[in-house]
Amino acid sequence: MSDAVEEVTRAQLRHGLRIATLLVAAAVVFGLGLSSLLRHLDAYEPSLAQLVAFAALGAVLGGEAALLARGRSWDRLRGPAIAVVLAVSALSYVTLPDGRTSTGVDWIFGAANWVGLVVLLDRPLRAAALFLLAHDLTALLHLVLLDEPSRGDLARFATGSVSVIGFPLCLAVVATVLRSLSAAAAAARREAEQVRVAEAVAAESHRRRQQRFAELSTTTIPLLEGLADGSLRPEDPLVQRRCAIEAARMRRLFAETDTVANPLLHELRHCIDVADRKGVVVELDARGQWPEPPVAVRRDLTEAVLIVLATAASRARVTAVGSADVLSVSVVADCGEVNVPSPVTPGVRVEALNNGNTVWMEARWQPIRQRTS
Structure with a gap:
């Protein structure tokens, strides 16, 4: 043709x-x-x-x-x-x-x-x-x-x-x-155009691989090195929790390159899969429609979820509610006290409440304010 x-x-x-x-x-x-x-x-x-x-x-x-x-x-x-x-x-x-x-x-x-x-x-x-x-x-x-x-x-x-x-x-x-x-x-x-496109795709793929390696080098690689040299013990609950968090981050990182209709829900499901493998029963509820957030925003929104799910004992509920003005991702789980992550993207706020063994954490993004600020 x-x-x-x-x-x-x-x-x-x-x-x-x-x-x-x-x-x-x-x-x-x-x-x-x-x-x-x-x-x-x-x-x-x-x-x-x-x-x-x-x-x-x-x-x-x-x-x-x-x-x-x-x-x-x-x-x-x-x-x-x-x-x-x-x-x-x-x-x-x-x-x-x-x-x-x-x-x-x-x-x-x-x-x-x-x-x-x-x-x-x-x-x-x-x-x-x-x-x-x-x-x-x-x-x-x-x-x-x-x-x-x-x-x-x-x-x-x-x-x-x-x-x-x-x-x-x-x-x-x-x-x-x-x-x-x-x-x-x-x-x-x-044919020359196809070669140029292939070279551009290869260069972009190489750049993304380097970016992923840099993102993993600060948290995942030190954990693996500690397990390899014996400074970290696999039976330690804190180490197990760190492993669960890093596993969820890696799955989220790989999911970011997938072409799907709703990237945020797609990445949330990958984060939830790590908790499912531990036997935690997780419910996911999505309501409303929202504009597609940038990758950095999606990481801030899912970071709270994967941290709580990594500590959940038996059950958790993840809710994503959004519109054209605001997007909220919250999680409720039976876990102990967790550290509230600090978002790196302007326009994202994270709040948390503890009630005994139950933790509620929410990450909220307001895209309109972010674009007009």
Whole structure:
């Protein structure tokens, strides 16, 4: 399937070639053709048929000029236009004096071929070749059926056919080659664009990996190093709590790259999954609709949840309530006293209440105030 780059390249080359072909055809028809027609006008019987044929070819060229000005092609009018060219070619030969085929009097022999090429330039090469053969065959039938051709007449016709078919056919071949080159050039440009995109994606992926490593290096890596060197004991409840928190942070970090409809709820579910694996029963309730928070805001909103869930003993409830003006994420769980995290994003506030073994913690974000502050 052609993309925008390929289509633009083809359109530019096709438009320039159509203009050049139209100029050549107009020079042949209105220059050589008209001069020959007027010089031998008295020889035609009747001369009106030749004038009608000339006017028809001029109308086809005028139609091509109008289409070029509007940036359009012949489309469904292509067939009728070729039919008109062949019809007026036959009309011209009907009123051509005997023995004048492929001579200076036969002005349409070297004019209609260019007009037909103008119409068929953007079609496959075989279409132009078939038209040129049909046009040449019209002249040959007139010569054979209505005249008594000598060897000299046939030789003159064959010599004239070389230029009548050869020159326009060469231009049609050039048009075909240019179309192939434009497709190849567009394909090369598309491949280069794909390479640039792949390089940009690879660079962005590398940057994100470095960013994740930096984010984990301050908390997760020291924990792993402590477990590795024996300075931290796995059976220590505080160490277990730290491990649960870091596991939730890592799952949240990996979830941040997922493409989902609601990133905040998606990341909350990953935080909850760590508590589920410990046997804690967690309920998640989401109400309302809210604009998608930036990644930094989502981290502040979920940090309170994952800290409380890491300490929960048996049950917890997570609630996300939002609108266009405010977004709140709260958690209630049966856990002991926990440290209230300090948000790093302006516009996010965290509150906590303790009642015995029950802790309620809420992180609230007001996006409108954040954007206008």
